[in-house]
Amino acid sequence: MENQKDWLEEKHYLAHCLTIIDDKIKELLHKEKGFKENAGTIRKTFWDDVRVNLDTAEDVDETFMAIKQQVELLSDSELAQQRAIRNMKVYERLQQSPYFARIDFLQDGQQEPLKIYIGVATLLDQQDENIVIYDWRAPISSMYYDHTPGDAYYTTSTEEIYGKMLLKRQFIIKNGELQSMFNTGLTIGDDLLLDILAQNANEHIRSIVATIQAEQNKIIRHLRSRYLIVEGVAGSGKTAVALQRVAYLLYRYRNEITADQILLITPNQLFNQYVHTVLPDLGEDNMQQLTFTEYIEKRLGRQFQLEYPYEQLEQLLTEKDSTFYEMKLNSITFKASLAYKQLMDEYISYLSNKGLLFKNIVFRGERIITAQEIAEYFYSFPSSLSIPDRLQLVKKWLLQRLTKFEKTEWTKEWVEEAMDLLDTEAYTKSYSKLLYEGHFTENSFDDFDQEQKKLAKQIVKKQLKPLRNSIKHLKFVHILGIYRQLFDLNNTVYQKLQHLVPDHWEDICQQTLPNLAKRLITYEDAAPFLYLQDKIEGQQTNTMIHHVLIDEAQDYSPFQLILLQQLFPKARMTILGDGHQTIHPHTFDNPSLLNPKLYSEQAEKMILTKSYRSTKQIIQLTAKILNDGSEVEAFNRNGPEPSITIVPNEVELTAQIIQNIHELSRQFDTIAVICKTAAECSAAYKQLNRHVDSQLITHDTKQFKKGILLLPAYMAKGIEFDAVIIYNASAATYSRETERHYFYTACTRAMHELHIYSINKLTPFLQ
Numbered sequence: 001m002e003n004q005k006d007w008l009e010e011k012h013y014l015a016h017c018l019t020i021i022d023d024k025i026k027e028l029l030h031k032e033k034g035f036k037e038n039a040g041t042i043r044k045t046f047w048d049d050v051r052v053n054l055d056t057a058e059d060v061d062e063t064f065m066a067i068k069q070q071v072e073l074l075s076d077s078e079l080a081q082q083r084a085i086r087n088m089k090v091y092e093r094l095q096q097s098p099y100f101a102r103i104d105f106l107q108d109g110q111q112e113p114l115k116i117y118i119g120v121a122t123l124l125d126q127q128d129e130n131i132v133i134y135d136w137r138a139p140i141s142s143m144y145y146d147h148t149p150g151d152a153y154y155t156t157s158t159e160e161i162y163g164k165m166l167l168k169r170q171f172i173i174k175n176g177e178l179q180s181m182f183n184t185g186l187t188i189g190d191d192l193l194l195d196i197l198a199q200n201a202n203e204h205i206r207s208i209v210a211t212i213q214a215e216q217n218k219i220i221r222h223l224r225s226r227y228l229i230v231e232g233v234a235g236s237g238k239t240a241v242a243l244q245r246v247a248y249l250l251y252r253y254r255n256e257i258t259a260d261q262i263l264l265i266t267p268n269q270l271f272n273q274y275v276h277t278v279l280p281d282l283g284e285d286n287m288q289q290l291t292f293t294e295y296i297e298k299r300l301g302r303q304f305q306l307e308y309p310y311e312q313l314e315q316l317l318t319e320k321d322s323t324f325y326e327m328k329l330n331s332i333t334f335k336a337s338l339a340y341k342q343l344m345d346e347y348i349s350y351l352s353n354k355g356l357l358f359k360n361i362v363f364r365g366e367r368i369i370t371a372q373e374i375a376e377y378f379y380s381f382p383s384s385l386s387i388p389d390r391l392q393l394v395k396k397w398l399l400q401r402l403t404k405f406e407k408t409e410w411t412k413e414w415v416e417e418a419m420d421l422l423d424t425e426a427y428t429k430s431y432s433k434l435l436y437e438g439h440f441t442e443n444s445f446d447d448f449d450q451e452q453k454k455l456a457k458q459i460v461k462k463q464l465k466p467l468r469n470s471i472k473h474l475k476f477v478h479i480l481g482i483y484r485q486l487f488d489l490n491n492t493v494y495q496k497l498q499h500l501v502p503d504h505w506e507d508i509c510q511q512t513l514p515n516l517a518k519r520l521i522t523y524e525d526a527a528p529f530l531y532l533q534d535k536i537e538g539q540q541t542n543t544m545i546h547h548v549l550i551d552e553a554q555d556y557s558p559f560q561l562i563l564l565q566q567l568f569p570k571a572r573m574t575i576l577g578d579g580h581q582t583i584h585p586h587t588f589d590n591p592s593l594l595n596p597k598l599y600s601e602q603a604e605k606m607i608l609t610k611s612y613r614s615t616k617q618i619i620q621l622t623a624k625i626l627n628d629g630s631e632v633e634a635f636n637r638n639g640p641e642p643s644i645t646i647v648p649n650e651v652e653l654t655a656q657i658i659q660n661i662h663e664l665s666r667q668f669d670t671i672a673v674i675c676k677t678a679a680e681c682s683a684a685y686k687q688l689n690r691h692v693d694s695q696l697i698t699h700d701t702k703q704f705k706k707g708i709l710l711l712p713a714y715m716a717k718g719i720e721f722d723a724v725i726i727y728n729a730s731a732a733t734y735s736r737e738t739e740r741h742y743f744y745t746a747c748t749r750a751m752h753e754l755h756i757y758s759i760n761k762l763t764p765f766l767q
């Protein structure tokens with residue numbers, strides 16, 4: 001009876017909310033029409049209200065002001081229109097499911113409890129006076145995530161409010177219909193969470209707004225420190241929390257920051273697509289997304305050949321020669337280390353006094369200023385001036401020298417030849433340009449000599465333009481040579497810095513020099529190279545970005561972090577990762593980004609120990625792979641035991657996997673066959689695709705669809721699938737200790753089922 005009464009009461013409240021939403025939509029449609037018409041009218045009559053008069057300076061000012069006023073009117077009207085469209089989207093979302101929870105809170109000292117309905121956005125009543133639905137990010141809503149019925153409190157920007165939570169209720173509302181509701185106790189409706197987690201995987205990660213757990217809520221709303229580190233086990237919701245946190249920051253600082261001032265650093269484009277729907281679903285604009293590779297490409301891609309992280313991984317994962325493997329790994333880990341940064345810093349201070357290399361300034365094959373002259377000029381300034389400051393002075397000097405040189409070229413033979421070669425069209429163009437620039441009038445142009453002179457100047461100027469630009473961009477600094485010099489054992493630099501180089505420095509030099517000779521910047525060289533370049537040429541900074549979130553942070557090196565800190569000097573950072581999923585070799589033996597000691601100021605760390613992605617059975621098996629006693633707490637969701645199948649050969653492997661895929665397809669939407677490398681993937685694809693329709697995911701795949709996917713483990717990073725098939729977990733494939741976490745990462749992508757196959761002997765990680 002009591003239940004029936006509650007049910008009716010809730011249906012009544014829902015109807016009340018839906019009526020308000022309908023009214024708001026009608027009102028908005030009406031307003032929107034008005035805004036549209038208004039903008040249309042302004043556009044049509046734009047020039048009617050502006051009197052263009054350019055006779056005197058005052059008239060020009062007046063005309064300018066009139067135009068400015070009209071433009072402002074138009075943009076106000078368009079902004080209002082955009083706001084209306086945005087609000088409409090919010091109302092439409094609320095129409096489907098206005099709220100997902102209610103708490104009744106009796107504040108200390110008050111008589112009546114407050115009924116707080118919580119949804120993805122705020123809804124005010126028709127008079128815009130009272131809150132009918134609270135935004136999940138409002139301070140008061142946090143009690144829903146943080147407390148169980150009983151004593152509760154929440155924090156506003158100025159104080160803590162105490163009281164008692166009398167009721168905590170959850171709703172499932174779909175298409176505006178109340179489908180179910182339940183009062184919850186200890187945690188946020190385990191039933192609801194269980195229901196959500198049991199669903200099939202999607203091509204995009206979902207918003208978790210209705211079931212955020214208390215420990216996740218702390219991270220989402222954390223504002224204290226400059227650096228927030230989140231270390232969480234596989235599937236603990238780090239990515240989900242990161243996205244909810246962006247939405248929270250946008251709400252909390254709504255008058256201060258916009259979505260494009262928040263940046264999420266992600267592992268690859270596929271991951272970008274995977275996460276890009278959450279914020280729009282919550283009614284917010286998407287933050288910016290960037291991969292480290294994109295950043296490197298942007299800065300170095302035009303001048304150098306680059307090695308991509310997947311290429312580096314592929315090389316190491318397929319390397320059979322242990323000696324070479326060790327050598328390569330040593331080089332990679334050293335170049336990612338703080339010891340290398342120290343070496344680099346010493347090198348930079350050495351360069352302050354000598355050793356900077358420059359390029360000759362060459363025009364049409366003639367050396368106009370030699371590298372030697374530039375070096376002498378550079379080092380003529382006191383070393384108390386920073387290298388970038390001195391380079392600015394050099395730049396100015398070079399541009400002046402170029403201007404002088406330009407004059408000496410006007411009468412050169414090549415200029416005359418160039419003039420003779422000008423066709424009529426080019427000639428007329430040059431002539432018009434000279435007229436336009438006011439060098440002479442049409443009447444004076446009949447003076448042939450003058451015409452020739454001016455044209456000559458123009459030709460020289462044009463020819464020198466690329467050189468002038470490259471000087472402006474400091475291209476006369478031989479940055480590749482400067483970096484290369486560091487690896488030259490015959491150079492005095494080596495003698496000076498010898499005390500800082502590691503034991504295997506000679507090997508590192510031997511590996512590095514041939515690459516640099518090919519103008520190839522390997523992945524391990526990219527961050528140090530950019531660091532050196534910034535210290536020499538002046539730092540590149542982006543002060544627009546207020547907040548940076550680094551997902552899968554375990555895979556960035558300390559050197560990369562330094563670069564990011566320099567690039568975003570004003571940003572606060574949220575750094576999320578899992579040490580057990582470290583797959584990039586540059587992080588081995590280096591301090592992890594998840595270590596607060598790596599940060600010089602305010603770094604707070606929060607830990608997530610519970611995994612929500614996989615069934616208990618999958619979590620139990622995958623925890624064994626770690627072999628270091630780490631505990632992963634499983635959310636209590638059961639499923640079939642993972643299977644391990646040993647087959648004698650590849651033919652049998654293909655046959656069994658195909659059969660398994662057929663069975664899994666009946667139940668699941670997304671089945672991933674995870675291989676070790678891209679090469680293994682394409683071989684497997686050739687076999688499997690004859691029998692099952694599958695998608696091959698490569699390093700440059702930007703999006704995937706539901707279905708059967710074949711992908712290397714590094715591309716599956718951060719993503720999840722209903723069922724995972726590990727293609728070949730044999731001892732021959734996964735045996736190096738450095739591959740343990742790689743294998744763990746692959747297996748932990750499974751939500752409901754995990755099937756592991758091995759040709760002959762199984763990997764030691766599972767024994």
Ligand SMILES: Nc1ncnc2c1ncn2[C@@H]1O[C@H](COP(=O)(O)OP(=O)(O)OP(=O)(O)O)[C@@H](O)[C@H]1O
Pocket residue numbers: 193196197205206208211212213216232233234235236237238239240241578581612613717718719720748
């Ligand atoms: N509070 C929650 N409510 C509902 N679902 C959740 C919650 N927390 C996490 N999940 C779900 O658990 C799964 C794993 O989350 P997510 O991918 O964010 O974890 P992760 O820690 O980033 O994992 P990994 O490090 O393994 O990539 C996702 O499907 C996510 O929606």
